[in-house]
Amino acid sequence: MSLYTRFAAHLDAALDDLALAGVLPEGLDRRNVTVEPPRDASHGDLATNAAMVLAKSAKANPRQLAEALAAELRKVGGVEDVSVAGPGFINLKLADDAWRDELARIEAAGDDYGRSASGAGLTVNIEYVSANPTGPMHMGHCRGAVVGDALASLLEFAGHEVIREYYVNDAGGQVDVLARSAHLRYREALGEDIGAIPEGLYPGDYLVPVGRALAAEYGDRFVEAPEAEWLATFRSRAVAAMLVMIREDLALLGIHHDLFSSEAELQAAGKPEAAEKWLREHDLVYDGVLEAPKGETPEDWEPVELPLFRSTKFGDDQDRPIKKSNGQWTYFGADLAYHFQKAQTADQLIDIWGADHAGTVKRIVAAVAALTDGKTRFDVKLVQMVRLLRGGEPVKMSKRAGNFVTLADVVREVGKDVVRFTMLTRRSDAQMDFDFAKVVEASKDNPVFYVQYAHARIASVHRRAAEAGIEGGEADLSLLGTDELALVKLAAQFPRVVETAASAREPHRIAFYLYDLAAAFHAQWNVGNDRPDRRFLVVEDAAATRARLFLAARIGQIIRNGLRIMGVEAVSEMN
Structure with missing residues (x-):
């Protein structure tokens, strides 16, 4: 139980006492009552909005209610002073021993300090990365991969049961293009001069080993064969090879999924039909005609009756088709069935998507609300692209990849920890520059270095x-x-940061907090530059040194705990 949780319990007890005394009515909704650090540290150590939140329901004057509550809180052990500010905010100042006791609690909890039970009993499915299985991971996938993986660890630390899932989009036209690209490399492996890769096929050299493997397995059997004879085989072999490569690339970042769910298998199992049946039974899908496109109507447009999901019932601006006119499932229809499947095994769902999918968020949120009767919390976290720079100049593309910079190349150059930490130094929906020179810079402006340096200093x-x-x-x-x-x-704020970050689904808050903690530690360390008696190590004063070493060790523990959530190693030495 964190310090803030303990004082929230004291606050609850004080409110109970006021209810027993008739000052407050019984059964008031306290969900919006908070105990948190005041915005201005000069006001105290803790602040609560209890009087402001409860006054209206209690038909009481907020200031008078605050005074009555303050009187109760003054009785709590460890509280040195309680004051009422403004129209009814309550500020508490704790005795110094309360903070010394917290240091002892950090020592006792160790690796578990900050761990929460706020998510106990809840299973969360997090789907992240889910790149098309058509090539190696590139830096466009990297940020979403790190955000999703750090969020999974954060939610586990906050007590949730977490399922890490990768959705393999292996049922669309892109995997047919992959199969044709593999066939070209297969012919090349058999000695054919294929010349320049035709436009529309994947040009990367990563398909060369796939072609060689196919040549070794099938010889020249499919060189002149019609596409219908080899497409399915080449598609399955190529997708399998790409997934091996994807897993290896993700492993370089320390990322491992619990599930790889296949879109093709989902459709083969009739999941979209099952979802449609359920939705029709609940009058959420009907046969209708879409409105004509806005603006100038194309000459070849004609009204077609399609099965439409009633997404307008859930806040969307129009109902959405789940099938195309040729009977194939739309992307939305397939995604709807996929989320219907996920909702059977989890209490909450989270999708990590690229920002280019922002336009589809509203409809899939509507679909999940419909499929779960609004009982399943569903969050879509959008991740902006990363611009790669080297000394301020855009980075050239990779020849091996064909048209992008591979994740593996970046990790091998700067290291897993640098990549992971850097990806969490901004909100996921904010633009990000990744400059190869700056992310390895030994300066305060580089959060990766600054936090690692704090831990290394403590070890030193x-x-x-x-x-x-x-x-x-x-x-x-x-x-x-x-x-x-x-x-x-x-x-002592770390446990609270964990809970609020988990609730908001924002792992970057851990990185922000660690930077602030490291900055505060460095500032305290630097006091010793001007005051030798204030250094952490004063050989002539063993007692003061032991007290400061105890403090430093606890700061190091919290840095390790936070970095573990982020998937980053806490180093003990820096060269």
């Missing part, structure tokens, strides 16, 4: 203390001063 001071014979022994935390306890106050 412990090594030097051990060499000086000071490491170990009882730490007298009463020797920690005001500035040092301010660092504890920031450290």
